[in-house]
Amino acid sequence: MARIILAVLEQREGKLKRNAFEVLSTAKMLSDILDLKPIAICIGNNIDNLSEAAATYGITKVIHYKSPELENYSPSVYTDIISAYAKETNAEYLIFSNTSLGRDLAPRTAIRLYAGCLMDCISLHNVNGELIALRPVYAGKAILEAKINSEVKIYTIRPNVFKVKVSEDKHEAEIEIKEVSSPNLKTKVIALKKSEGKLDVAEADIIVSGGRGLKGPENFKLIEELANVLGGAVGASRAVVDAGWRNHGEQVGQTGKTVSPKLYIACGISGAIQHLAGMSSSRYIVAINKDKDAPIFNIADYGIAGDVFEIIPALTEEIKKIK
Amino acid sequence: MKIAVCVSHVPDTATKIKIGADGRSIDPAGVTYIINPYDEFAVEEALKTKELTGSEVVVISLGSDANKETLRKALAMGADQGVLLKKDGYYDSFSVAYALAKEIQDQNCDLVFFGKQSVDFDNTITGQLTAEILGYNCISVVVSFKLEGNKITAEREIEGGREVVETELPAIITAQKGLNEPRYASLKGIMASKKKVIEEKVTKADHNLTEIIKLTLPTTKQPGRIIGTDASAVPELVRLLREEAKVI
Numbered sequence: 317m318a319r320i321i322l323a324v325l326e327q328r329e330g331k332l333k334r335n336a337f338e339v340l341s342t343a344k345m346l347s348d349i350l351d352l353k354p355i356a357i358c359i360g361n362n363i364d365n366l367s368e369a370a371a372t373y374g375i376t377k378v379i380h381y382k383s384p385e386l387e388n389y390s391p392s393v394y395t396d397i398i399s400a401y402a403k404e405t406n407a408e409y410l411i412f413s414n415t416s417l418g419r420d421l422a423p424r425t426a427i428r429l430y431a432g433c434l435m436d437c438i439s440l441h442n443v444n445g446e447l448i449a450l451r452p453v454y455a456g457k458a459i460l461e462a463k464i465n466s467e468v469k470i471y472t473i474r475p476n477v478f479k480v481k482v483s484e485d486k487h488e489a490e491i492e493i494k495e496v497s498s499p500n501l502k503t504k505v506i507a508l509k510k511s512e513g514k515l516d517v518a519e520a521d522i523i524v525s526g527g528r529g530l531k532g533p534e535n536f537k538l539i540e541e542l543a544n545v546l547g548g549a550v551g552a553s554r555a556v557v558d559a560g561w562r563n564h565g566e567q568v569g570q571t572g573k574t575v576s577p578k579l580y581i582a583c584g585i586s587g588a589i590q591h592l593a594g595m596s597s598s599r600y601i602v603a604i605n606k607d608k609d610a611p612i613f614n615i616a617d618y619g620i621a622g623d624v625f626e627i628i629p630a631l632t633e634e635i636k637k638i639k
Numbered sequence: 640m641k642i643a644v645c646v647s648h649v650p651d652t653a654t655k656i657k658i659g660a661d662g663r664s665i666d667p668a669g670v671t672y673i674i675n676p677y678d679e680f681a682v683e684e685a686l687k688t689k690e691l692t693g694s695e696v697v698v699i700s701l702g703s704d705a706n707k708e709t710l711r712k713a714l715a716m717g718a719d720q721g722v723l724l725k726k727d728g729y730y731d732s733f734s735v736a737y738a739l740a741k742e743i744q745d746q747n748c749d750l751v752f753f754g755k756q757s758v759d760f761d762n763t764i765t766g767q768l769t770a771e772i773l774g775y776n777c778i779s780v781v782v783s784f785k786l787e788g789n790k791i792t793a794e795r796e797i798e799g800g801r802e803v804v805e806t807e808l809p810a811i812i813t814a815q816k817g818l819n820e821p822r823y824a825s826l827k828g829i830m831a832s833k834k835k836v837i838e839e840k841v842t843k844a845d846h847n848l849t850e851i852i853k854l855t856l857p858t859t860k861q862p863g864r865i866i867g868t869d870a871s872a873v874p875e876l877v878r879l880l881r882e883e884a885k886v887i
Contacts (some may be wrong), residue, residue, distance in 0.1 A: 391777065419780075424771045426768065434849060461854070508800060509802075516798040579880070616862070631873050631876065
């Protein structure tokens with residue numbers, strides 16, 4: 317019997333998230349190098365784009381556990397379903413995305429399967445048949461190389477790091493729907509409160525962050541305008557969150573969120589070590605700060621050592637011209 | 640009801656990390672250790688719950704004698720009793736969770752608070768692992784918490800919003816920044832903490848499922864270019880972002 321790798325796909329509000337496609341592609345990539353059979357599993361009610369997952373990523377089968385009661389996340393039901401399916405199929409590897417859902421669900425599943433679990437992996441590679449993982453620790457100030465010694469192995473992958481790759485293998489997977497009746501809703505989500513119209517730093521391709529150099533909360537409108545024209549999210553340094561200028565949900569750094577967007581624009585942020593730890597893995601970093609000796613310039617690809625109040629509006633205008 | 644809080648003792652977030660001689664851990668020389676920042680929110684929520692329900696709070700930490708400093712801090716804030724679970728060798732998250740679960744069971748606690756992650760290994764899983772071992776309910780990354788009788792209503796932070804979650808005791812809650820404003824220990828609290836007992840117990844790492852191969856420093860980026868010092872540099876910056884970086 318083929319050994320199995322399970323890709324656990326995240327849906328919210330009836331749609332697979334982008335990270336689900338990263339998980340699919342990673343499971344397919346690992347199935348090729350370790351000779352495994354890739355199966356995807358998803359829990360929810362109606363899922364609009366599930367057929368896309370089945371058609372284009374080289375997965376052999378997609379299992380959809382379905383119930384109107386499972387539209388929202390429930391830790392207890394999700395754990396029950398995934399661990400039961402993994403046991404039934406003797407799955408050897410499970411891949412989750414390192415999102416709020418994956419971070420909650422992967423460890424619970426790990427105990428049920430007595431499986432070691434490595435979180436927030438940024439690289440997974442095969443060394444003599446063993447999967448070696450790299451994961452940032454100390455908020456990215458160090459990199460840990462680790463492996464799992466249990467029979468069943470669980471990995472969560474950092475969003476925005478693993479590539480989404482359409483498979484050359486055009487075989488369309490079967491979608492198997494399993495109706496779930498009377499799920500174990502011991503712990504359940506009864507409501508979602510969305511931050512209106514705001515893009516979350518953890519999910520954004522572009523982040524514009526502000527720090528103390530903005531001088532006051534009212535000046536964050538400059539940051540918001542720039543983020544807006546770029547279609548990006550607003551981030552903040554710990555100093556301004558602690559001062560109460562911005563919400564903690566926007567904080568980037570060691571006691572906030574660790575992010576890796578393709579573009580990070582740091583405005584009026586000097587670059588304290590705990591901030592750098594949370595954003596230094598961004599693909600491109602732009603720093604705007606009047607102090608040319610600020611540590612942020614040491615990791616920035618491009619810098620302007622000048623006044624944020626002059627440069628940010630000019631940058632917003634310049635980008636409007638090209639959009 | 641008895642409440643437990645599990646706390647870890649970690650390098651200050653301002654620490655510059657150096658790799659130790661074994662190549663698998665950090666060099667502790669010159670490093671200041673503090674109570675894990677998220678655990679302060681956990682301690683505060685336990686104390687608030689204690690004040691509302693008249694329960695007792697036990698604070699548990701796994702590590703070495705050095706962890707007593709962190710335990711004392713929680714005792715000074717108002718926890719009643721401390722337990723130091725002494726480590727014997729390397730513990731991965733699973734061995735940590737099994738050791739904590741045993742102590743929580745021995746102490747007969749049905750409400751337990753953790754920080755949502757330790758700022759050293761950033762695993763974000765110890766609370767959830769411990770809950771599953773004990774068969775407790777669990778809500779992670781909590782920014783709002785309410786207990787009425789046996790019923791818990793909490794809000795957990797997710798990407799772009801919050802989930803409102805309901806469950807019942809026994810339960811484990813992992814605390815996120817924003818849950819509360821941790822109190823400062825008063826002078827009276829500090830004096831009183833000196834009389835409080837820290838019980839020491841021996842543990843074993845008998846569930847290590849993962850293994851550290853090595854710890855390295857990330858490759859440092861070459862510093863980039865300073866394009867200019869005023870708004871006249873903006874068109875060049877936009878050109879570089881479009882043509883060189885291709886990110887906008």
